[in-house]
Amino acid sequence: MSDLQDEAPLVEKSEKREPMGVLFWVCVGWIVLNVFGAIFANVLPLQNPLYQNYALVNAGPSLHHLLGTDDLGRDIFTRIVYGSRVSISVGVGAMIIGFGIGAPLGMLAAYRRGRFDAILTTVMYVLLAFPAIIATIAVLSFWTPRSLYKIIVVIGIASIPLVYRVIRTATMAVATKDYVTAAKVQGATDRRILVKELLPNIAPIGISFLLIGVATVIILEGALAFLGLSVNPPTPSWGNMINESRTVLAQNPWLALFPSLAICLFLLGLNFMGDRLRSHYDVTEVKL
Amino acid sequence: MSTEPEKLLVVEDLTTTFATPGGPLPAVGGISFNINKNETLGIVGESGSGKTVLSRTIMGLQPRTNVTVTGSVLLNGHQIVGASENEKRKYWGIDVAMVFQDPMTSLNPVMRIGKQIDESLRVRLGMSREAAKARAIELLELVGIPSPERRYSAYPGQLSGGMRQRVVIAIALACSPKLLMADEPTTGLDVTIQAQILNLIDELKERLHMSVILVTHDLGVVATRTSRIIVMYAGRIVEIGDTREVFTNHRMPYTRALLESSPKVTNPSHTRLIAIPGRPPNLMKLSAGCSFAPRCAYATERCHQERPELQSSGAPGHFFACWNPLPASQGAPTS
Numbered sequence: 001m002s003d004l005q006d007e008a009p010l011v012e013k014s015e016k017r018e019p020m021g022v023l024f025w026v027c028v029g030w031i032v033l034n035v036f037g038a039i040f041a042n043v044l045p046l047q048n049p050l051y052q053n054y055a056l057v058n059a060g061p062s063l064h065h066l067l068g069t070d071d072l073g074r075d076i077f078t079r080i081v082y083g084s085r086v087s088i089s090v091g092v093g094a095m096i097i098g099f100g101i102g103a104p105l106g107m108l109a110a111y112r113r114g115r116f117d118a119i120l121t122t123v124m125y126v127l128l129a130f131p132a133i134i135a136t137i138a139v140l141s142f143w144t145p146r147s148l149y150k151i152i153v154v155i156g157i158a159s160i161p162l163v164y165r166v167i168r169t170a171t172m173a174v175a176t177k178d179y180v181t182a183a184k185v186q187g188a189t190d191r192r193i194l195v196k197e198l199l200p201n202i203a204p205i206g207i208s209f210l211l212i213g214v215a216t217v218i219i220l221e222g223a224l225a226f227l228g229l230s231v232n233p234p235t236p237s238w239g240n241m242i243n244e245s246r247t248v249l250a251q252n253p254w255l256a257l258f259p260s261l262a263i264c265l266f267l268l269g270l271n272f273m274g275d276r277l278r279s280h281y282d283v284t285e286v287k288l
Numbered sequence: 289m290s291t292e293p294e295k296l297l298v299v300e301d302l303t304t305t306f307a308t309p310g311g312p313l314p315a316v317g318g319i320s321f322n323i324n325k326n327e328t329l330g331i332v333g334e335s336g337s338g339k340t341v342l343s344r345t346i347m348g349l350q351p352r353t354n355v356t357v358t359g360s361v362l363l364n365g366h367q368i369v370g371a372s373e374n375e376k377r378k379y380w381g382i383d384v385a386m387v388f389q390d391p392m393t394s395l396n397p398v399m400r401i402g403k404q405i406d407e408s409l410r411v412r413l414g415m416s417r418e419a420a421k422a423r424a425i426e427l428l429e430l431v432g433i434p435s436p437e438r439r440y441s442a443y444p445g446q447l448s449g450g451m452r453q454r455v456v457i458a459i460a461l462a463c464s465p466k467l468l469m470a471d472e473p474t475t476g477l478d479v480t481i482q483a484q485i486l487n488l489i490d491e492l493k494e495r496l497h498m499s500v501i502l503v504t505h506d507l508g509v510v511a512t513r514t515s516r517i518i519v520m521y522a523g524r525i526v527e528i529g530d531t532r533e534v535f536t537n538h539r540m541p542y543t544r545a546l547l548e549s550s551p552k553v554t555n556p557s558h559t560r561l562i563a564i565p566g567r568p569p570n571l572m573k574l575s576a577g578c579s580f581a582p583r584c585a586y587a588t589e590r591c592h593q594e595r596p597e598l599q600s601s602g603a604p605g606h607f608f609a610c611w612n613p614l615p616a617s618q619g620a621p622t623s
Contacts, residue, residue: 177393178390178394179393181394182388182394182395185380185385186408186460187377187378187380187411187463192407200396
């Protein structure tokens with residue numbers, strides 16, 4: 001073939017991707033460390049998160065209490081590690097529910113369109129119009145006794161319309177592309193098109209939204225905990241630690257600072273990771 | 289007519305109407321034609337003449353709502369009008385396959401090109417993974433992609449436009465379709481690549497004994513590569529006939545206007561191109577008469593009142609729809 005025009009652009013070096021960068025790996029390391037701490041909190045050489053040392057209340061950071069103690073003399077570092085259990089499992093659990101239901105519905109609606117899409121989208125928009133935080137507060141106020149799984153379920157359900165909307169929009173942008181029609185006229189079934197053509201193309205958006213969603217849910221759990229609507233004390237969560245610190249803010253600012261910092265750094269890590277992953281796996285940005 | 293070759297595609301009185309907020313929009317109206325085996329048919333017309341809607345309707349590709357299709361499309365014995373998605377899936381890829389206009393959007397950007405060819409081989413023909421890969425590499429070679437083994441695992445983003453269009457053709461050919469629908473297959477490509485791709489389609493048609501429908505607005509494209517031409521205007525056929533006949537002995541003023549508006553090498557330099565005055569009509573407000581009448585230099589009162597039906601020019605297979613046809617250039621005018 002004399003396709004001189006065609007010969008040139010196959011670039012071997014595009015096989016090896018550009019490196020992710022140090023920041024990405026720092027973020028991954030931090031997230032992994034947090035998750036590790038949450039899972040193995042009771043195995044790690046930590047103090048008892050509920051042990052109250054009345055001889056040492058509202059102490060600042062020291063060697064024995066790395067991040068100090070709270071108003072009841074409990075070790076803050078230990079409580080932050082144990083608190084990550086609640087925060088992370090609410091974040092991940094709620095997003096599993098949200099994506100498990102919202103994402104398939106969104107993809108299906110965007111692909112099928114028609115009446116199915118119209119009805120579902122209307123329902124979801126009605127749900128969206130109702131502020132999620134008010135709804136979760138209302139439900140959690142009456143659904144007692146509160147437990148971790150109830151919080152996960154309520155926040156998870158509240159997140160379905162948000163996930164639905166993002167995934168539906170992302171899918172719609174892909175579903176009208178010629179390659180979807182091309183797969184169709186080659187005889188691909190709807191299921192194949194959804195799984196093989198649409199899913200890989202919306203995955204980057206889905207994953208970054210998932211990570212940001214986990215972050216958002218952790219903040220929401222914090223807000224609920226601050227209102228006293230999350231897990232019951234004395235079980236620590238990042239949110240209810242900040243809540244408890246409120247009364248002793250003047251005497252012990254560390255108590256508010258460290259859990260806030262924990263939330264902040266964890267979220268920052270998730271967001272950076274999500275953003276970097278999205279741009280890295282976006283092969284649709286043709287670089288010719 | 290026993291000497292006639294077997295018809296692969298028979299289209300009869302095909303109408304596609306879109307329901308729009310402003311009322312029904314007849315994008316394709318009352319079209320009948322057929323295609324023989326191993327024949328290339330060209331469909332030409334300006335933008336908005338209904339070429340693409342016609343080709344999609346023949347494929348059975350319509351939006352799920354707001355569209356009404358009447359008439360009949362018999363493809364290799366299958367009725368396509370009114371067929372369910374499941375029925376269509378049986379002939380899609382096997383009886384008919386499609387090459388799209390823009391190779392930049394007709395390949396899945398996150399799937400290796402080999403996989404995209406494999407898909408239909410394995411799903412439709414039930415080939416094993418290894419057999420499908422071998423066949424996919426064969427197909428890549430067939431469409432003229434150098435070092436196909438290496439390209440098999442390339443992503444579409446790593447290929448140029450011309451290469452991508454070759455891959456699109458390879459995908460379409462995977463299940464050896466009997467009819468290849470090429471909807472403006474070269475519009476998205478560089479001029480230098482256009483001829484290569486058209487020659488490739490031509491060559492493959494001969495080798496694989498396919499029929500091809502070549503939809504284009506470029507008369508130069510159809511001139512040498514088709515055996516018959518359909519000229520469309522405002523969703524209707526205004527002239528149909530053997531390519532040679534239509535080029536040399538066209539009777540419909542619109543066909544002449546189209547031909548005159550494309551540049552010729554034999555013209556002296558600085559010759560002005562003749563453009564067709566006016567614009568294609570609004571399909572929602574078609575007059576009762578000939579839809580080309582408002583732009584036609586030969587239009588008479590009758591043209592505005594009554595729609596001309598297709599009539600024979602005398603030459604076999606050559607029909608045109610005009611009340612005041614141009615005189616036949618060879619021999620005496622027929623009417």
